[in-house]
Amino acid sequence: xxxxxxxxTTLAVRALKRAGASRAMAQATxxxxxxxxxxxxxxxxxxxxxxxxxxxxxxxxxxxxxxxxVKKKGATCLVDANGGLAFLASAxxxxxxxxxxxxxxxxxxxxxxxxxxxxxxxxxxPVAQAGLVGLAFTNSPSAINAWGGKKxxxxxxxxxxxxxxxxxxxxxxxxxxxxxxRGKIMIYAREGxxxxxxxxxxxxxxxxxxxxxxxxxxxxxxxNDSYFEPGNKPRIGHAILAxxxxxxxxxxxxxxxxxxxxSKMLADEGVRLPGTRRQQAAAKARAEGIDxxxxxxxxxxxxxxxxx
Amino acid sequence: xxxxxxxxTTLAVRALKRAGASRAMAQATxxxxxxxxxxxxxxxxxxxxxxxxxxxxxxxxxxxxxxxxVKKKGATCLVDANGGLAFLASAxxxxxxxxxxxxxxxxxxxxxxxxxxxxxxxxxxPVAQAGLVGLAFTNSPSAINAWGGKKxxxxxxxxxxxxxxxxxxxxxxxxxxxxxxRGKIMIYAREGxxxxxxxxxxxxxxxxxxxxxxxxxxxxxxxNDSYFEPGNKPRIGHAILAxxxxxxxxxxxxxxxxxxxxSKMLADEGVRLPGTRRQQAAAKARAEGIDxxxxxxxxxxxxxxxxx
Numbered sequence: 001x002x003x004x005x006x007x008x009t010t011l012a013v014r015a016l017k018r019a020g021a022s023r024a025m026a027q028a029t030x031x032x033x034x035x036x037x038x039x040x041x042x043x044x045x046x047x048x049x050x051x052x053x054x055x056x057x058x059x060x061x062x063x064x065x066x067x068x069x070v071k072k073k074g075a076t077c078l079v080d081a082n083g084g085l086a087f088l089a090s091a092x093x094x095x096x097x098x099x100x101x102x103x104x105x106x107x108x109x110x111x112x113x114x115x116x117x118x119x120x121x122x123x124x125x126p127v128a129q130a131g132l133v134g135l136a137f138t139n140s141p142s143a144i145n146a147w148g149g150k151k152x153x154x155x156x157x158x159x160x161x162x163x164x165x166x167x168x169x170x171x172x173x174x175x176x177x178x179x180x181x182r183g184k185i186m187i188y189a190r191e192g193x194x195x196x197x198x199x200x201x202x203x204x205x206x207x208x209x210x211x212x213x214x215x216x217x218x219x220x221x222x223x224n225d226s227y228f229e230p231g232n233k234p235r236i237g238h239a240i241l242a243x244x245x246x247x248x249x250x251x252x253x254x255x256x257x258x259x260x261x262x263s264k265m266l267a268d269e270g271v272r273l274p275g276t277r278r279q280q281a282a283a284k285a286r287a288e289g290i291d292x293x294x295x296x297x298x299x300x301x302x303x304x305x306x307x308x
Numbered sequence: 309x310x311x312x313x314x315x316x317t318t319l320a321v322r323a324l325k326r327a328g329a330s331r332a333m334a335q336a337t338x339x340x341x342x343x344x345x346x347x348x349x350x351x352x353x354x355x356x357x358x359x360x361x362x363x364x365x366x367x368x369x370x371x372x373x374x375x376x377x378v379k380k381k382g383a384t385c386l387v388d389a390n391g392g393l394a395f396l397a398s399a400x401x402x403x404x405x406x407x408x409x410x411x412x413x414x415x416x417x418x419x420x421x422x423x424x425x426x427x428x429x430x431x432x433x434p435v436a437q438a439g440l441v442g443l444a445f446t447n448s449p450s451a452i453n454a455w456g457g458k459k460x461x462x463x464x465x466x467x468x469x470x471x472x473x474x475x476x477x478x479x480x481x482x483x484x485x486x487x488x489x490r491g492k493i494m495i496y497a498r499e500g501x502x503x504x505x506x507x508x509x510x511x512x513x514x515x516x517x518x519x520x521x522x523x524x525x526x527x528x529x530x531x532n533d534s535y536f537e538p539g540n541k542p543r544i545g546h547a548i549l550a551x552x553x554x555x556x557x558x559x560x561x562x563x564x565x566x567x568x569x570x571s572k573m574l575a576d577e578g579v580r581l582p583g584t585r586r587q588q589a590a591a592k593a594r595a596e597g598i599d600x601x602x603x604x605x606x607x608x609x610x611x612x613x614x615x616x
Contacts, residue, residue: 075383076413077556105384106549108414110556149579241414241549247384247419271457 001297002017002289008300009034010050015270019053020063027216036119038285039278046296052085052116053303060233061085061115067092073172075104081114083233086119089114090238092121097242098130105247111238116140120160121172121275127162127242131251132153135241141234164264166255172275175271309605310597312365317342320357323611324588327361329393344427345600346593347586348454352427354604358423360393360512361611368541369393369423371599375400383412391541397422398431398546405550406438413555419546428468429583435470435550436478438561439599442470443549449542462593473570481541 003011017023029052037045055061059257065084069077069092077096081089093109100107117123122205127134140155163171188195194209240252265271292300311319320338325331339490340583345353365367373392377385385404404572408415425431435442447484448463470605471479502517519523550564553562573579 073552073555074412075415078556104382104412106414106416106581107383108551108556112557125470144447146576147581149573149576149581151576243416244381244384247381248379248386248416249420265454265457266602268457268459271454274455 001292001294003292003297005034005038005290006287008037008046008290008292011300011304012046015049015053015300016063019056019306020212021056022064022066024087025065025085027062028091029085032087032118032122034290035122035282037290038213038282039119040281041278042121046116046292048116048302050299052304053190055115058083062233067111069096071097075100075107075261077107077109079109079111081111081112083235085116086111086236086238088291089122090117090240091126093238093240094123094126094134094242095239097134098127098132101132101242101244102130105244107240107242109242111240112235113233114236114238115234117158117236117238119174120158121162123238123240124160124162124172125170127240128164130242131164131244131246132158133145133164133243133245136160136238137241138235138238163258169275169279171258171273172264172278174274197288217293309600309602311398311605312597312599313594315344316354316598318346318347318414319608319612320354323357323361324364324393325373326611326613327364328376329364330372333371333373333393333396336391336399340395340426340430342598343430343590347427347592348589349586351428354600355610356424356426357608358611363394365425366415368459370541375419376426377404380404383408383415385415385417386469387417389419391543392423393423394419394425394544394560395421395431395544397577398425398548399434401546401548402434402550403443404550406435406440409550409552410438413552415548415550416616417548417550419548421541422544422546425544425546427457427482429470429482431546431548432470432480434471434592435479435548436552439472439552440462441472441551441553442468443551444468445549446545446546447544453550471566473566473605477583477587479570479581481537484584 009030013023013202014027016029021029033045033223036042038217041156043186052061056063063085065082067079067081067084067089070080071078077093079089079093080094089111092266093111095136097107097109100109117136117140120136120138121208123136135186137157137159139157145151146154159175160173163173163174165171244253248254262273317338320341321331321334324334329337338357341353341356344350360369364371370391371393373390373413375387375389375392375397378388387401397419401419405417407586409418409592421558425444425448428444431444432442445465445467447465452464453459465484469481471481473479474507489555525537528534550573553559556562557565570581572580
């Protein structure tokens with residue numbers, strides 16, 4: 001069903017508050033999830049509201065937590081999310097990173113004791129608005145084996161980058177290489193095809209060409225993603241790096257060189273700038289509203305209504 | 309032929325000086341190339357000496373260039389390599405980054421007007437020696453098409469990371485994802501096998517399963533790598549990021565948590581720490597010398613001798 005941005009945001013805020021989130025946390029979270037939904041990133045969009053509500057109810061995320069700046073030294077600082085959802089804490093880290101990068105040329109803000117980061121690039125919008133280049137990092141529950149190992153060890157650990165332009169929206173790059181592989185393995189499994197050797201290992205750590213062995217094995221334990229299972233507070237960490245081009249070759253040189261690069265890229269037929277599709281999807285959603293499945297909408301309405 | 313480290317370093321220094329490098333540039337360069345050779349990274353090792361000598365003679369690299377700190381602001385600075393080989397300039401950038409990170413918690417040092425970066429992790433050794441986490445970035449001649457494009461646009465742009473440990477050698481990670489794909493495509497081509505769709509495009513920008521079309525096409529123009537063809541000064545850029553764990557969770561917490569992670573990793577049978585194989589190869593080379601092919605050795609000897 002087509003919903004207006006306001007309508008769906010209000011619904012998400014209400015659901016998160018009912019589950020125990022403070023007004024500020026509910027608003028920051030709903031805004032981030034709606035933004036991802038608007039950009040077409042449904043995996044990090046409104047489908048997360050029920051899961052976050054469950055985590056708030058189970059105490060895996062603390063709805064009353066207030067993020068706090070617990071350490072600062074020159075161009076670096078550390079924010080403690082105190083076990084709350086990620087968005088308030090990371091907004092504080094971004095604010096501090098921008099302030100410090102403006103002063104020192106570069107800044108690094110860490111966030112500790114946090115929760116699911118959502119779409120990594122979302123957090124970086126204020127960095128680009130301040131005319132700074134931004135990078136965002138986060139860890140995530142174990143999904144990938146280490147070099148030569150059998151067990152899920154590293155997370156998919158997305159990285160995002162943002163590059164402001166002199167006019168128009170920023171260049172936005174989101175990297176989550178293992179997500180690509182995961183998506184590809186899923187397509188191969190659905191089509192009953194073999195995957196090339198080297199893409200994945202099975203549950204014994206042996207290389208496999210069977211996409212189903214790769215999907216159920218220890219190396220890519222997507223179905224065991226601990227966000228989706230009972231568990232402790234995830235204590236996820238994030239980091240924001242902000243960089244002032246003015247401190248290096250200079251802002252004028254940066255903006256001019258970036259436009260040279262962009263024109264050169266666009267001169268090659270078929271090239272699209274990273275972030276463009278998302279920005280177009282968001283503009284469309286702003287004008288026309290968002291399509292939400294009836295099932296999700298009724299779940300959100302129930303969460304917004306009930307006190308269960 | 310087996311050569312001692314001293315012997316082969318002296319030979320490389322002499323060859324580079326004969327080609328026009330200053331003593332300092334020749335020494336920094338030879339040291340870096342010998343270190344790569346010792347670690348088994350032969351592609352960034354002594355095989356580069358003849359190419360660098362050619363670039364020095366052709367004026368694509370300026371042997372008399374002195375790197376200079378041209379800009380500084382707080383935690384950031386910019387080094388101009390002035391068209392010389394990369395190693396003196398990047399050593400200056402690393403020194404400045406370490407100094408600034410110790411003061412501000414994080415630092416970012418850029419290098420402009422430089423040349424081939426070599427093995428990216430090499431530059432980071434002094435960062436780890438100072439107890440700091442380091443990242444190194446560089447661009448490189450065009451080899452990869454942009455999103456949806458047909459023409460080689462981006463370079464392979466390697467990234468390296470170094471993480472100091474309390475005892476023993478640092479963890480060293482070198483990422484060059486396109487190199488992996490390139491290597492894999494070459495293996496598929498050699499074995500006469502198809503590559504999966506999505507790995508590469510042909511010279512018209514269309515997805516291909518033919519590894520040879522992928523190799524000779526514009527998207528992966530390895531054989532046209534401009535370092536190996538006549539061309540202008542490459543004006544390559546590098547960047548060093550140094551980060552003081554003491555400014556975040558604290559050095560004690562960093563070292564303790566890193567060891568927890570390492571023990572957990574090594575508890576999974578078959579896991580190897582990144583950097584270990586290189587460190588072992590280097591130790592062996594230090595003790596026993598390096599194997600150099602007769603062809604390369606005679607070329608180096610000729611370059612060290614002649615004034616051509």
